[in-house]
Amino acid sequence: MVSAPIPPGYPCAVTTPGLARSRRFPPVPARASSADAGMLLVTLIWGTNFTVMKLGLAVMPPLAYTAVRFAIACLLLWGVLKWREGSAAIPTGTFWPLVGLGLLGNTLYQIAFTLALVMSSATNCALILSTMPAVVATMGHLTGIEPTTRRMRWGIAVATLGVAVVIAARGIRFDTTTLRGDALAVVATLCWSAYTLGLRRLPAALSPLAVTAHTTFTGTPGLVLAGIPGILAVEWGAVPPVAWGSLAYASLLSLGVAYLIWNSSVARVGSSRTAVYMCITPVVAAIVAWAVLGERLVPLQGGGAVLILIGVLLTRR
Numbered sequence: 339m340v341s342a343p344i345p346p347g348y349p350c351a352v353t354t355p356g357l358a359r360s361r362r363f364p365p366v367p368a369r370a371s372s373a374d375a376g377m378l379l380v381t382l383i384w385g386t387n388f389t390v391m392k393l394g395l396a397v398m399p400p401l402a403y404t405a406v407r408f409a410i411a412c413l414l415l416w417g418v419l420k421w422r423e424g425s426a427a428i429p430t431g432t433f434w435p436l437v438g439l440g441l442l443g444n445t446l447y448q449i450a451f452t453l454a455l456v457m458s459s460a461t462n463c464a465l466i467l468s469t470m471p472a473v474v475a476t477m478g479h480l481t482g483i484e485p486t487t488r489r490m491r492w493g494i495a496v497a498t499l500g501v502a503v504v505i506a507a508r509g510i511r512f513d514t515t516t517l518r519g520d521a522l523a524v525v526a527t528l529c530w531s532a533y534t535l536g537l538r539r540l541p542a543a544l545s546p547l548a549v550t551a552h553t554t555f556t557g558t559p560g561l562v563l564a565g566i567p568g569i570l571a572v573e574w575g576a577v578p579p580v581a582w583g584s585l586a587y588a589s590l591l592s593l594g595v596a597y598l599i600w601n602s603s604v605a606r607v608g609s610s611r612t613a614v615y616m617c618i619t620p621v622v623a624a625i626v627a628w629a630v631l632g633e634r635l636v637p638l639q640g641g642g643a644v645l646i647l648i649g650v651l652l653t654r655r
Contacts, residue, residue, distance in 0.1 A: 385622025405565025444557025458519025497649025
């Protein structure tokens with residue numbers, strides 16, 4: 339995730355000293371081909387990340403893995419921010435909004451998501467997280483941050499149904515043994531949805547790169563604290579090259595590149611139209627797992643993929 343000028347239409351609803359007065363801009367037209375291409379790249383990165391993370395988590399505790407990848411991402415983003423914008427300091431008056439978003443979108447989301455994977459099944463977590471576009475659209479509409487059209491609501495519903503079909507084809511099991519993990523997956527969904535909508539309330543003077551960097555900086559300390567016991571337990575000298583490669587991918591691409599593209603897309607086309615692309619990620623994940631790990635694909639997943647495509651196209655019109 340290189341800095342780019344803030345496009346016209348970036349909404350802001352926070353008045354901060356030293357920055358332009360807050361105001362709400364009219365929505366940007368949804369037909370932004372570069373935003374579409376960027377989000378398709380994000381789905382490819384995040385869909386592949388499921389398989390890549392499995393390789394690293396095979397030899398590292400989950401919270402330790404998450405803490406290290408965020409620490410690496412911080413170093414990368416600090417260097418890029420200094421290079422592109424000349425300073426890595428948080429602009430005056432934006433400290434608390436960025437801290438709040440860092441805690442929501444990084445600390446709380448990552449801890450809840452990681453523990454959900456441990457306490458429940460990956461299939462259950464994927465199904466619960468697939469509701470994120472619907473949650474973002476509903477929260478945005480109810481709060482007035484980003485009203486949705488009927489076409490968008492139908493598109494999100496169809497895409498979410500497609501995800502359910504793709505995931506259900508692999509088998510789903512909800513019972514008392516998965517209850518805590520499933521509840522944490524719900525918490526993760528709410529945290530990321532609130533983070534995505536919160537981006538719409540940041541000052542226009544903050545570039546997508548600055549937002550990505552500062553929310554990563556403010557969200558990482560909590561992750562490091564949570565991961566310290568696991569970090570101390572790992573014999574780092576014995577970590578195989580494939581695990582280091584997994585960490586590099588998950589840090590540089592899944593966090594650095596993908597987060598920057600996501601934040602830029604929210605600024606350009608809105609939260610709901612960005613979040614709906616999350617529905618494509620399970621399809622990519624299934625294809626990559628089939629190609630790399632030999633996991634089985636079933637015809638029903640193809641039908642789900644068609645529903646996802648139709649839903650995404652409806653929201654983008």
